[in-house]
Amino acid sequence: MADTSLAGVKPLPSRRAPARLRLTPGDLQSNWYYVTTPRALEDLRQHGDHITYLVPFWYGVTQSGGLEDQSDPVTKSLAGERGIPIIAIVHNYASPEGSDLIHRLLTTPALRSSLVRAILVMLNREHYAGVNIDFQFVPPEDRGVLTEFVMELGRAISPLGYLLTVSVPAQLQDDPRHPFSGAFDYRALGESAAYLYVLAYDEHFSAPGPIASTAFVRQALDYAVDVVERRKIILGMAAYGYDWAGVGGTPVTLTHGAAVSLAERQGVPIVFDGEA
Numbered sequence: 001m002a003d004t005s006l007a008g009v010k011p012l013p014s015r016r017a018p019a020r021l022r023l024t025p026g027d028l029q030s031n032w033y034y035v036t037t038p039r040a041l042e043d044l045r046q047h048g049d050h051i052t053y054l055v056p057f058w059y060g061v062t063q064s065g066g067l068e069d070q071s072d073p074v075t076k077s078l079a080g081e082r083g084i085p086i087i088a089i090v091h092n093y094a095s096p097e098g099s100d101l102i103h104r105l106l107t108t109p110a111l112r113s114s115l116v117r118a119i120l121v122m123l124n125r126e127h128y129a130g131v132n133i134d135f136q137f138v139p140p141e142d143r144g145v146l147t148e149f150v151m152e153l154g155r156a157i158s159p160l161g162y163l164l165t166v167s168v169p170a171q172l173q174d175d176p177r178h179p180f181s182g183a184f185d186y187r188a189l190g191e192s193a194a195y196l197y198v199l200a201y202d203e204h205f206s207a208p209g210p211i212a213s214t215a216f217v218r219q220a221l222d223y224a225v226d227v228v229e230r231r232k233i234i235l236g237m238a239a240y241g242y243d244w245a246g247v248g249g250t251p252v253t254l255t256h257g258a259a260v261s262l263a264e265r266q267g268v269p270i271v272f273d274g275e276a
Helices: 038-050 073-082 098-107 109-126 140-160 186-192 214-227 256-266
Strands: 031-034 053-061 067-069 087-091 130-134 163-169 195-199 233-236 241-243 252-254
Touching: 031 038, 038 073, 053 073, 053 098, 067 109, 087 109, 087 163, 098 109, 098 140, 109 130, 109 140, 130 140, 140 163, 140 186, 163 186, 186 195, 186 214, 195 214, 214 233, 241 256, 252 256
Parallel strands: 031 053, 053 087, 087 130, 130 163, 163 195, 195 233
Antiparallel strands: 053 067, 241 252
16 A cells, blocks of 8 residues: 655644534535636625535646646635635546546556645645545546545545545446446445535536436436435536537537527527426
């Protein structure tokens, strides 16, 4: 097993974030996925009181097992002023090109340990409430090492009071050979993580169809709660649209406003489909 000693990494003398967590009755949470834009900052100012955790897309992994800091100081300052705990996303850039990078980091013990250390240093430095591991396009053959990484990270940060959360693609059943979701062992990941963010969307991507139909979301949640403690499941909800490409092509992602504007420009009536 890789050396995950944390010599030289000093934990905070006291952890402030857990005392600030604002859980509502029934443990209902409002977790806001956040990408730094001027509009997002204004939304944060207006609606910060409704946020349990701010989950910003701020830290990319590097070839050496470090972190590329993409955080925004204005957002951090505002979150601090409003008392909004931050769960920082550590990601591999949400693109197919990140597959080789994450494969190398997970399968090289020294790099995997370096990444664990880098995350702990970041949490200690920034006083975040925790971290969200959002690795996409992980090769299915890396299922075991992904689980091992999450276990190592949990052993390093959870005793210090930091929340470990993991984003997982929606699954309707466990299929270790699935090209997109096969690497994610819900049951094993749920044993190490405080929460699993089930990303219940992209039901259709390469061909037109619902992004997250009611039936699809229900099936994804039924499977999730069957293998992971119910209290650990956070539902990831779609808040975007697609301008569909041809069959097999890559669609263009649209905000709600952009989708409405496109429909208006094309003279297409906007209708609501209760099934989709």
